[in-house]
Amino acid sequence: xxxxxxxxxxxxxxxxxxxxxxxxxxxxxxxxxxxxxxxxxxxxxxxxxxxxxxxxxxxxxxxxxxxxxxxxxxxxxxxxxxxxxxxxxxxxxxxxxxxxxxxxxxxxxxxxxxxxxxxxxxxxxxxxxxxxxxxxxxxxxxxxxxxxxxxxxxxxxxxxxxxxxxxxxxxxxxxxxxxxxxxxxxxxxxxxxxxxxxxxxxxxxxxxxxxxxxxxxxxxxxxxxxxxxxxxxxxxxxxxxxxxxxxxxxxxxxxxxxxxxxxxxxxxxxxxxxxxxxxxxxxxxxxxxxxxxxxxxxxxxxxxxxxxxxxx
Amino acid sequence: xxxxxxxxxxxxxxxxxxxxxxxxxxxxxxxxxxxxxxxxxxxxxxxxxxxxxxxxxxxxxxxxxxxxxxxxxxxxxxxxxxxxxxxxxxxxxxxxxxxxxxxxxxxxxxxxxxxxxxxxxxxxxxxxxxxxxxxxxxxxxxxxxxxxxxxxxxxxxxxxxxxxxxxxxxxxxxxxxxxxxxxxxxxxxxxxxxxxxxxxxxxxxxxxxxxxxxxxxxxxxxxxxxxxxxxxxxxxxxxxxxxxxxxxxxxxxxxxxxxxxxxxxxxxxxxxxxxxxxxxxxxxxx
Numbered sequence: 129x130x131x132x133x134x135x136x137x138x139x140x141x142x143x144x145x146x147x148x149x150x151x152x153x154x155x156x157x158x159x160x161x162x163x164x165x166x167x168x169x170x171x172x173x174x175x176x177x178x179x180x181x182x183x184x185x186x187x188x189x190x191x192x193x194x195x196x197x198x199x200x201x202x203x204x205x206x207x208x209x210x211x212x213x214x215x216x217x218x219x220x221x222x223x224x225x226x227x228x229x230x231x232x233x234x235x236x237x238x239x240x241x242x243x244x245x246x247x248x249x250x251x252x253x254x255x256x257x258x259x260x261x262x263x264x265x266x267x268x269x270x271x272x273x274x275x276x277x278x279x280x281x282x283x284x285x286x287x288x289x290x291x292x293x294x295x296x297x298x299x300x301x302x303x304x305x306x307x308x309x310x311x312x313x314x315x316x317x318x319x320x321x322x323x324x325x326x327x328x329x330x331x332x333x334x335x336x337x338x339x340x341x342x343x344x345x346x347x348x349x350x351x352x353x354x355x356x357x358x359x360x361x362x363x364x365x366x367x368x369x370x371x372x373x374x375x376x377x378x379x380x381x382x383x384x385x386x387x388x389x390x391x392x393x394x395x396x397x398x399x400x401x402x403x404x405x406x407x408x409x410x411x412x413x414x415x416x417x418x419x420x421x422x423x424x425x426x427x428x429x430x431x432x433x434x435x436x437x438x439x440x
Numbered sequence: 441x442x443x444x445x446x447x448x449x450x451x452x453x454x455x456x457x458x459x460x461x462x463x464x465x466x467x468x469x470x471x472x473x474x475x476x477x478x479x480x481x482x483x484x485x486x487x488x489x490x491x492x493x494x495x496x497x498x499x500x501x502x503x504x505x506x507x508x509x510x511x512x513x514x515x516x517x518x519x520x521x522x523x524x525x526x527x528x529x530x531x532x533x534x535x536x537x538x539x540x541x542x543x544x545x546x547x548x549x550x551x552x553x554x555x556x557x558x559x560x561x562x563x564x565x566x567x568x569x570x571x572x573x574x575x576x577x578x579x580x581x582x583x584x585x586x587x588x589x590x591x592x593x594x595x596x597x598x599x600x601x602x603x604x605x606x607x608x609x610x611x612x613x614x615x616x617x618x619x620x621x622x623x624x625x626x627x628x629x630x631x632x633x634x635x636x637x638x639x640x641x642x643x644x645x646x647x648x649x650x651x652x653x654x655x656x657x658x659x660x661x662x663x664x665x666x667x668x669x670x671x672x673x674x675x676x677x678x679x680x681x682x683x684x685x686x687x688x689x690x691x692x693x694x695x696x697x698x699x700x701x702x703x704x705x706x707x708x709x710x711x712x713x714x715x716x717x718x719x720x721x722x723x724x725x726x
Binding site: 433 | 491666667690
């Protein structure tokens, strides 16, 4: 992909010209490529390694209106020791909660080394005044969040008002301070792969540390082809600028098989550099139990069942 | 061959998992022969992954099936008997292929329908017979009620139809869901029976039928941590002990009792084996 041109200086017209100058995505080709990579077979020791890597990449998430401090504490306990019967299971990468529950999660995870990620900026719709979004971010950071998952203003993006989206991401980036910024593109609402590519570049250029597919509240959430497009974007962005940005598919990843397909996609698209929790995450809640069940199948030799793992 | 000669459309015998008829994940099959040793058809030879998929389907179907009213379950079981009766000629033909004489095949189908209806009638009577209002010396009521165990794995005996029906009906009548390994020498009537199940309003996944090698499939079923009970009636005496040991991993109920040929009284032991009795206390006047 020919993106030797580093994104130009500000100016709404310049930004627009750059984003629309990005090469188009071959939709059929992307679908086909993702489907072909999904047929790779990962077995035995490679599967065991991949499962452990996937567990270490999970952002264990609870984003419900009914979240209680107790539920968040239980989730944090699970994040630190995913399988209480097996100490060799690695802890997950982070726990992802709403901004008002960050304090509870930080306290529960104290000393475990697991970061707390918080969704902010009027998640999941993103429909709030900028001041409210920034206050949300600052509150989460002040409560100890190490990572902020913001949503872009899809309305502005789809209206072609890229400068507004850009300015908003930059403002949130500023409000984050030292916290990592993940930018949620909500690809299910962006309609085309071309838009996904544009939104990815826009977010990376505005300072995102991670680009994330979805909130999990909109269907379709993460899909393999969309993640493929985003992985190509981070690869090309590093080639163009030297800065490395991570990718986080979220929503709809429920089985070990799905997770392994994503790992194959990362390895084949962005490259093995991205096969680390620092640069690739899986936003999920029910996925973790399936990973643990598959892991136990490998260690004990019999199929496991959901009765033997926590409900969450 | 002239152009007006018609080519037979032969049935591909597949598995029955989650209400659908998939081929084995492994793509394998094995030849099934008739009584004289002649080739009948290829049956799917299920693999451990088919067992896994079947258990997942059965687990998914369990909450819905067990929550139905016993009356509704009974109605669906009656409907299955009606469908079975309607396909009587087809089953007689299949059983004759499997080696039964003309009279014996007809008698076996009749016995299978009667056995199924006998169990269907139990749907709304089990709670009254297996449960109880217990006497207590205090201001309480206490009730014991039978509840289904969960997912039941069955290894059906060799018989082509009556054995299958006798192993299956007592499992699902009380609200359990079933994963059944069909008769190894005569699996074809079992798959035809799955077509009866699929057209009888029985929710997908309540019954999952696998064909293949018992010795290969039974250990996976026995060890599976999401199976709650095991019916080893079709397993040879010598294989029972290792399977029962594997079943101990999650304390499965293990049941093994020859199917009774007596049409009058199949007995309630098979139904009771897959029930759990729950006793609850209610204060009076609150």
